[in-house]
Amino acid sequence: MRRSKSVLTTLALAGCLAGALPVVAADGPVRVVSMNLCTDQLAMLLAAPGQLISVSRIALDPVSSAMSDEAAAYPVNSGQAEEIFAMSPDLVLGGTFTDPFAVQMLRDLGVEVVQFPIVSRLSEIPDVVRQMGVALGREAIAEALAGDFEA
Template sequence: MIRACALALAVAVAGCASQAADRAAQDDARNAGSTRPRVVSINPCVDAVLMQVAEPGQIAAISHYSHDPRATSIPVDLARRFAATSGTAEEVVAQAPDIVIAGAHVAPATIAALHRMRIRLVQIGVPESIAESQEQIRTIAAAVQQRQRGERLVARIDAAVRAASVQHGPAPAALIWQGGGLVPGEGTLASELLSRTGYRNMSGDYGLKQWDVLPLEHLVARPPQVLLSVGAEDSSDRMLRHPVLAGLLQAIAVRRYPERLLHCGGPTIIDAVAHLARIRRAL
């Protein structure tokens, strides 16, 4: 009798184990066949990261800024392979994404629509350092279930910064100058990139804040050794053509700084430090 009960118990346990194994196998099969989330980006800096960490089929749409040669942070021919939206609730929801990744500022109507549709919203601010930008890459990569690709991009940024670093010699005083005299000061990603590539950001000498306007007379009175002009490439910075600067521009190094390198972190850092290093080596 005891042997019979034991045999029955063993059969029951084996049956439960078999059922659990079957359920686990079914779960594994479902997970293996599942697709990663589809994402809509409404921020051009996020677009640049997604191009590196997401599968093309995951990207439902990107920001319309990435289709504009004057505003994009990625090659336009690459950007135009993807649909674009201007970030309105109607356009975004029409793409039926699982996730929307945006900047720090999103229209309340868009937020409300995403909430109603139960679409996850991930917001990414403006990074103020390389480390912060790398954490944002990890956040984006995790959201699209591509953590390994995110880590590979982080490693590429680290390698590019190491390659562009200058360990010896005096650091030339430099300013990044936008049209109208807008200058990135200490505590910005641009300032860290200057420092890492062997320059000294001169903005602090003028008492400027993180982002501040430098009056033309202050620039003339205490010029930097290197002026990195966002408008030098296409002559859009009218202040550079001011008569007061005519003599000064013969005495200092004025070099172009493409606008696409100024506003984004992520993979843009790789191009930015390489550009700054080339200028530094040629001085």
């Protein structure tokens, strides 16, 4: 069962993630909100306990999310800038198709937003895992997970 869940997680990440330009200090943000299913799943795998404070509503959908059970432990958000801003995040994670108006509003309000484009090849996943690790200040755990994808 653990192996199949790992495979599902790999496939979920493969369909979602790609390079980003993390701009967060190495020690990492304290309050992280994810507003995209792909970044939800990667953040749930890498974030320190208590670091991830909200995931997108779709993370709870077992049809869409390979980690819906894990997502149930987090408050959900609907991706609205006002809602996310009220959570006082240090960092917001999004994707290529995250609402550009919400992203821009959050940036205008001084919130750091890192967006991850969609992956086009499985071979890109380890780099994205490492980049998320840098964004979260969790480089060591990201390196271990990236190694699992490369194995």
